[in-house]
């Protein structure tokens with residue numbers, strides 16, 4: 505980690521601060537930041553004592569090697585393509601892309617430029633998930649037959665509003681399948697599998713969950729993915745008000761391994777399948793394989809340290825990271841096609857192999873999207889109920905909250 509410093513910039517001064525704080529721990533140096541919200545930009549710029557830009561194109565001209573994209577969730581692909589074409593390595597927050605056309609374009613840009621691209625998906629690197637991967641790779645539970653990934657994050661309405669400023673903010677529109685990576689990526693990482701097809705069902709947004717909300721998108725949904733080894737993964741989330749829970753469970757043909765909240769790990773074997781001396785069931789708190797002191801201080805169960813770490817190493821080693829553009833695009837495709845499936849009552853969709861030019865070509869003009877920026881004739885809704893109009897009371901309340909945090913938009 506003491507090798508030549510990699511100069512990095514960050515767009516998005518909310519979540520982006522996680523990278524800003526952790527950059528130095530992985531041999532990176534924060535040199536510039538960018539955000540259109542000028543008050544926040546200036547405040548964060550003063551704190552980190554770095555150059556500030558309100559304009560992304562000008563920011564990209566700053567003398568640096570890499571950028572971290574922590575701008576709006578559904579806007580990452582065009583920002584990534586611009587940065588790659590400007591000769592910069594990219595680490596992008598989730599999701600990688602909001603349309604199938606963007607997935608294909610992003611893959612093309614990485615292949616053309618040869619720059620490092622990494623999805624900044626941190627949940628696979630939580631302590632429990634890393635241990636599940638280690639256990640799985642020993643062969644102890646056999647080959648995965650079935651797995652469950654759950655990321656359900658209920659949100660109290662005023663807090664939700666405070667992190668979703670603006671009627672068009674992505675958090676107000678996001679259908680439940682789009683934020684799939686926290687539930688799916690750890691399972692892919694543990695078992696080294698890729699999704700090849702899916703079916704999905706959404707829970708129609710009921711206003712009883714938050715009667716006075718400006719949120720349009722449904723709160724919860726289930727995706728069934730067929731993986732490339734024939735196994736089935738069930739992916740569940742995103743914002744049902746029932747319980748905040750992060751859970752991974754991998755069922756092999758010789759046992760089961762699971763982790764709750766990315767910490768404690770449980771490994772189970774039926775009595776007749778265990779090896780001599782092996783317990784039927786064991787539950788334990790794993791140790792970090794390395795860098796435990798730095799990981800323990802980082803957010804999201806240490807995951808925020810490891811995404812920075814792997815990005816920096818990928819740049820130094822000139823080798824694409826595990827969460828490369830093909831896995832990133834496959835997960836984005838699960839998000840998008842998952843929502844298509846929900847709107848067609850669980851219809852199956854095949855997920856293209858983004859490594860194949862021929863397989864991704866048919867998607868080059870597929871701009872299907874439920875987001876408000878893409879509004880137009882035939883646009884799909886963000887809820888099974890259609891794009892319900894929030895009440896005047898809900899809008900007035902939301903604007904009061906947004907004003908209180910200094911948001912000047914509508």
Ligand SMILES: NC(=O)c1ccc[n+]([C@@H]2O[C@H](COP(=O)([O-])OP(=O)(O)OC[C@H]3O[C@@H](n4cnc5c(N)ncnc54)[C@H](O)[C@@H]3O)[C@@H](O)[C@H]2O)c1
Nearest residue numbers: 516517518519520538539540541560574575576577597598
């Ligand atoms: N991995 C995780 O654990 C985790 C946690 C929180 C957020 N996120 C992700 O981080 C991203 C940012 O989320 P957030 O919570 O900070 O909220 P957010 O999406 O509201 O913040 C985005 C920031 O980007 C800025 N921005 C948007 N468009 C811009 C543009 N064209 N030029 C310059 N700046 C622009 C906004 O002003 C805002 O400050 C999202 O993709 C989200 O999914 C990931």
